[in-house]
Amino acid sequence: RPNSLAARDGAYHFHGYTNALKNEQEGGFVVTRGDGPFIYTEEGKEYFDGLSGLWCCALGFGPQPRLIEAARRQMEILPYYHTFTQKVATPTVELAEKLVGLAPVPMSKAYFCNSGSEANDTAIKMVWYFNNALGRPQKKKIIARNKAYHGVTIASGSLTGLPAVHADFDLPVPGILRTDCPHHYRFAEPGESEADFATRCAENLEKLILAEGPETIAAMFAEPVQGAGGVIIPPATYWAKVMPILRKYEILLVADEVICGFGRTGNWWGSQTYGMTPDLVTSAKQLSAGQAPIAAILINQPVYETLRDHSNRLGSFAHGLTYSGHPLAAAVALETLRIYEDLDIVARVRALAPHFARGMQAFAGHPLVGEVRQIGLVGAIELVRDKASHASFDSKLAVGPNLVRIAHDHGLIVRPVVDSICFCPPLVSTEQQLDEMFARFGKALEETHAWLRR
Ligand code: PLP
Numbered sequence: 001r002p003n004s005l006a007a008r009d010g011a012y013h014f015h016g017y018t019n020a021l022k023n024e025q026e027g028g029f030v031v032t033r034g035d036g037p038f039i040y041t042e043e044g045k046e047y048f049d050g051l052s053g054l055w056c057c058a059l060g061f062g063p064q065p066r067l068i069e070a071a072r073r074q075m076e077i078l079p080y081y082h083t084f085t086q087k088v089a090t091p092t093v094e095l096a097e098k099l100v101g102l103a104p105v106p107m108s109k110a111y112f113c114n115s116g117s118e119a120n121d122t123a124i125k126m127v128w129y130f131n132n133a134l135g136r137p138q139k140k141k142i143i144a145r146n147k148a149y150h151g152v153t154i155a156s157g158s159l160t161g162l163p164a165v166h167a168d169f170d171l172p173v174p175g176i177l178r179t180d181c182p183h184h185y186r187f188a189e190p191g192e193s194e195a196d197f198a199t200r201c202a203e204n205l206e207k208l209i210l211a212e213g214p215e216t217i218a219a220m221f222a223e224p225v226q227g228a229g230g231v232i233i234p235p236a237t238y239w240a241k242v243m244p245i246l247r248k249y250e251i252l253l254v255a256d257e258v259i260c261g262f263g264r265t266g267n268w269w270g271s272q273t274y275g276m277t278p279d280l281v282t283s284a285k286q287l288s289a290g291q292a293p294i295a296a297i298l299i300n301q302p303v304y305e306t307l308r309d310h311s312n313r314l315g316s317f318a319h320g321l322t323y324s325g326h327p328l329a330a331a332v333a334l335e336t337l338r339i340y341e342d343l344d345i346v347a348r349v350r351a352l353a354p355h356f357a358r359g360m361q362a363f364a365g366h367p368l369v370g371e372v373r374q375i376g377l378v379g380a381i382e383l384v385r386d387k388a389s390h391a392s393f394d395s396k397l398a399v400g401p402n403l404v405r406i407a408h409d410h411g412l413i414v415r416p417v418v419d420s421i422c423f424c425p426p427l428v429s430t431e432q433q434l435d436e437m438f439a440r441f442g443k444a445l446e447e448t449h450a451w452l453r454r
Contacts, residue, residue: 120254130303
């Protein structure tokens with residue numbers, strides 16, 4: 001249809017993470033409205049969005065009267081002010097105070113950005129600046145894990161541990177060290193317990209630190225649950241083993257809470273779920289329920305004081321963005337956090353999580369399913385060729401992406417990470433809505449199975 005929005009998108013829009021030629025030929029998948037966990041296309045077809053957009057729309061996709069009002073009020077009062085040279089708009093102050101109050105460990109200050117990538121990029125600069133302030137300019141390397149996702153800018157994209165994000169973008173930049181992805185099902189030795197696997201990951205981390213020289217390593221960045229790497233849930237004892245190593249070598253921990261923050265794992269923060277004690281926390285996405293672009297970095301007192309004193313000597317911390325703490329985004333985020341509190345979102349996630357877990361685990365016995373993993377309201381179902389050996393399908397078959405295409409036909413949006421199918425439904429979903437999501441997934445799984453047997 002030549003004048004459809006889909007066709008116009010194909011003609012005029014170059015999207016990321018999209019096959020551009022296919023988009024030109026077939027046009028975009030144009031979403032025109034939402035209602036709860038459902039979205040509707042130009043043609044009126046309904047989809048359950050099982051990934052909350054991009055792991056962000058905690059409140060679903062329908063209009064939120066309180067957020068509309070918060071945004072409208074702020075547009076009326078003061079649509080823009082910046083955060084440079086001590087200037088700041090009201091909701092930005094209130095949001096900073098609120099975030100420091102909610103932090104997973106005692107934190108001193110909040111710093112605002114517009115996206116998770118920017119927050120991680122900025123956190124890298126903070127860590128470098130911190131070590132320059134302490135007179136150890138050689139302590140700059142950053143550790144990140146295989147299958148990590150920390151964003152796509154030149155620095156945060158370098159931390160990301162997914163080859164597709166690096167290929168032909170000349171990434172990673174130098175100074176990034178890579179350590180194990182703590183995925184027991186995939187990377188444990190035969191017979192190795194979760195606890196022993198966690199010990200081995202920690203030992204490998206320490207070996208890496210000693211081989212590189214601890215005096216050259218500034219920080220480790222880590223997601224509590226690795227999201228875009230395929231919802232990788234660490235062994236229960238992993239962080240208890242990793243934390244002391246980071247402390248021993250004075251390596252800062254930056255917890256990337258961009259997906260886990262604000263209730264996703266059944267606590268306000270994934271750091272609380274896994275016993276991480278970060279020095280900095282980066283957050284975005286559910287901070288505004290995906291409804292305004294905003295991200296925040298929380299900084300603990302010792303790091304903050306060092307940044308403050310060094311920047312005082314230099315004149316200022318010479319880093320900031322036109323839209324850092326944008327009042328409109330801050331007003332929406334502040335109201336989002338109040339909605340979470342009024343809904344008691346953490347209690348709600350905890351109440352719904354067993355139902356979600358049962359729905360996920362119901363697929364564990366299926367011949368195509370190797371592992372089902374979930375925490376809170378995030379999880380993945382990993383498809384395998386052979387359940388006993390965990391052997392994966394030939395990547396040429398593109399089993400995961402094909403299942404996701406079939407799921408589309410059944411009105412379900414889920415994310416394939418190779419052959420792991422990721423689920424991250426809105427936090428306000430009902431049990432019935434989750435049942436509907438799993439019913440649609442079940443049909444797609446059966447059709448995939450039939451296709452593979454052909
Ligand atoms: N960190 C994590 C854990 C993420 O999942 C993402 C995005 O998916 C990012 C960082 C990057 O955030 P953004 O896309 O807002 O730049």
